[in-house]
Amino acid sequence: MAEPGRLTREDVAHVAALARLHLSDAELDLFTGQLAEVLDHASDVASLDLAGVAPTAHAMAVTNVLRPDEVRPGLDRDEVLGQAPSVEDHRFRVPRIPGEAP
Amino acid sequence: MKPGWEMVIGLEVHCELKTATKLFCGCPNMFGDEANTNVCPVCLGLPGSLPVLNQKAVELAMAIGTALNCEILPSTFHRKNYFYPDQAKDYQISQYDEPINVNGHLDLPDGSRVGIERAHMEEDTGKTSHAGSSGRIHGSDYSLVDYNRSGVPLVEIVSAPDMRSSAQARAYAGELRAVLVASGASDGKMEEGSMRVDANVSVRRSVDDPFGTRCEIKNLNSVRSLGRAIEYEADRQIALIEAGEVVVQQTRHWDEDAGRTVTLRSKEDAYDYRYFLEPDLVPLVPDAEWIDAVADTLGMMPAVRRARLVRLLEESGGASESQLDQVATVVDLRLDDLVVSAVAGGVSSGLALARTANEAANDADAARRLDPAAYLALLTMEAAGTVSATQAKAVLADLLVRGGGDPAAMAKAKGFEAMSEDSLASTVAEVVVAHPDEWGRYCEGGEKGDKLAGFFTGLVMKATRGQANGKAVATELQRLRGG
Numbered sequence: 001m002a003e004p005g006r007l008t009r010e011d012v013a014h015v016a017a018l019a020r021l022h023l024s025d026a027e028l029d030l031f032t033g034q035l036a037e038v039l040d041h042a043s044d045v046a047s048l049d050l051a052g053v054a055p056t057a058h059a060m061a062v063t064n065v066l067r068p069d070e071v072r073p074g075l076d077r078d079e080v081l082g083q084a085p086s087v088e089d090h091r092f093r094v095p096r097i098p099g100e101a102p
Numbered sequence: 103m104k105p106g107w108e109m110v111i112g113l114e115v116h117c118e119l120k121t122a123t124k125l126f127c128g129c130p131n132m133f134g135d136e137a138n139t140n141v142c143p144v145c146l147g148l149p150g151s152l153p154v155l156n157q158k159a160v161e162l163a164m165a166i167g168t169a170l171n172c173e174i175l176p177s178t179f180h181r182k183n184y185f186y187p188d189q190a191k192d193y194q195i196s197q198y199d200e201p202i203n204v205n206g207h208l209d210l211p212d213g214s215r216v217g218i219e220r221a222h223m224e225e226d227t228g229k230t231s232h233a234g235s236s237g238r239i240h241g242s243d244y245s246l247v248d249y250n251r252s253g254v255p256l257v258e259i260v261s262a263p264d265m266r267s268s269a270q271a272r273a274y275a276g277e278l279r280a281v282l283v284a285s286g287a288s289d290g291k292m293e294e295g296s297m298r299v300d301a302n303v304s305v306r307r308s309v310d311d312p313f314g315t316r317c318e319i320k321n322l323n324s325v326r327s328l329g330r331a332i333e334y335e336a337d338r339q340i341a342l343i344e345a346g347e348v349v350v351q352q353t354r355h356w357d358e359d360a361g362r363t364v365t366l367r368s369k370e371d372a373y374d375y376r377y378f379l380e381p382d383l384v385p386l387v388p389d390a391e392w393i394d395a396v397a398d399t400l401g402m403m404p405a406v407r408r409a410r411l412v413r414l415l416e417e418s419g420g421a422s423e424s425q426l427d428q429v430a431t432v433v434d435l436r437l438d439d440l441v442v443s444a445v446a447g448g449v450s451s452g453l454a455l456a457r458t459a460n461e462a463a464n465d466a467d468a469a470r471r472l473d474p475a476a477y478l479a480l481l482t483m484e485a486a487g488t489v490s491a492t493q494a495k496a497v498l499a500d501l502l503v504r505g506g507g508d509p510a511a512m513a514k515a516k517g518f519e520a521m522s523e524d525s526l527a528s529t530v531a532e533v534v535v536a537h538p539d540e541w542g543r544y545c546e547g548g549e550k551g552d553k554l555a556g557f558f559t560g561l562v563m564k565a566t567r568g569q570a571n572g573k574a575v576a577t578e579l580q581r582l583r584g585g
Contacts, residue, residue: 019192064387066154066155070123071123071130091138095244095245
């Protein structure tokens with residue numbers, strides 16, 4: 001039985017399914033342990049008294065990083081499509097997608 | 103809508119911003135280019151690439167917020183993770199719990215107000231087409247992806263569930279489109295997908311009941327589809343409830359040809375997006391000075407433009423119901439400046455509005471480019487009787503084709519000249535003599551008799567091929583009748 005709030009094997013299976021990763025039982029056990037340790041480490045923050053501390057959105061205290069709305073040359077299409085495993089009609093050909101875009 | 107029921111509607115509108123480049127890279131934001139020609143490492147999600155926010159896109163988002171009476175707040179960007187190839191990165195960068203615009207409203211022409219919950223920035227997805235046996239989504243063998251649209255800047259405008267009829271939802275979509283165009287943020291072209299509407303629909307028996315379970319409808323490609331889909335969906339939900347069943351929360355797809363909505367996915371399949379802060383982007387914190395500078399660039403909103411025309415009509419006696427329709431048409435087509443400048447030049451508001459709504463509106467693109475001075479000159483000629491209404495319309499058609507010119511010279515070239523009083527009088531006399539019975543009834547007067555003035559005017563117009571001035575004919579008929 002997992003500790004309350006601790007990452008479970010089911011959580012890892014769910015996240016793997018979302019990413020379309022097929023994990024074996026052994027891999028699920030391995031990653032559940034590893035990921036739980038990472039999250040335990042991160043959750044140490046929860047033991048601190050953070051009342052009055054504003055949430056941090058970025059590691060650096062920087063805002064409004066912007067660029068002008070000017071066109072810059074992109075990549076050559078043949079070069080781009082040359083990297084793809086499958087191409088048809090100048091488009092990336094991908095496996096059939098069940099359902100519609102989210 | 104079935105009696106005894108009320109529908110509750112909220113709309114989510116995705117609006118593509120009219121920028122030169124994409125939201126996070128310098129690739130052109132261009133509809134209709136050859137597939138995969140406007141792509142770079144950022145919008146293809148290649149390793150090591152970094153997004154940088156487009157300043158113009160931010161300013162257009164703030165313009166939309168200002169136009170929709172929103173609070174403009176400090177905001178952040180999140181990654182919305184999902185497994186679908188329309189984003190090469192496998193996530194979409196979007197604003198989540200801290201959107202740039204919140205708590206606004208849009209006032210509709212009928213006087214109702216619809217709340218705006220939020221209007222946030224996000225990037226558009228690539229375009230997938232589904233090839234294979236049927237060409238439809240289900241049953242296709244594989245998909246093809248064009249990333250030209252991937253990363254195009256969008257603002258998603260989420261209304262409150264404030265609408266209560268399909269007509270009101272259509273009015274909201276129309277007014278929002280006009281506001282987006284007026285604010286300079288969008289070209290508002292639903293047919294090119296630069297404005298896309300999803301509808302959340304639920305039903306309830308009484309205004310005192312809590313909201314029912316809602317369904318979201320996608321694939322609405324026109325304001326007309328929006329109205330049809332909402333009506334269909336409300337009827338479907340009512341039939342379910344009346345049959346003792348329950349409405350299941352789900353996303354449904356509008357099938358325009360079949361005229362119905364079909365299940366796309368249920369709540370159980372709802373995506374688990376695992377939002378987290380985009381670590382490659384920093385917070386956006388516009389100061390008051392920047393917000394004000396953007397507000398100063400905003401053009402006049404449609405509601406203000408309509409009020410401006412109505413005021414002109416009221417100054418010369420009032421606005422009829424049909425004139426209010428003309429006002430709506432003229433403002434919708436952004437031709438109101440033509441009316442205002444003609445009235446400022448001394449033309450009556452009624453004539454300027456009628457010619458603009460009825461004739462100039464037939465080629466609105468050309469009319470928006472028309473030289474206002476030439477338009478004023480033509481309407482002045484018509485008002486003075488130098489050309490008849492029929493002739494004025496013919497000259498206007500030429501003006502629109504050429505974009506301007508000298509209407510007097512164009513009228514002359516067409517052989518349009520005011521008929522002399524003598525020649526007009528003799529034509530009227532000929533027509534009268536040829537129709538003694540009608541003339542007798544006209545002379546008896548009264549409501550029936552007076553109506554025959556139109557009959558005679560029509561004959562004179564026919565005989566003169568539109569060259570006669572209608573007002574002059576009416577005057578001559580009255581003179582012959584003896585006042």
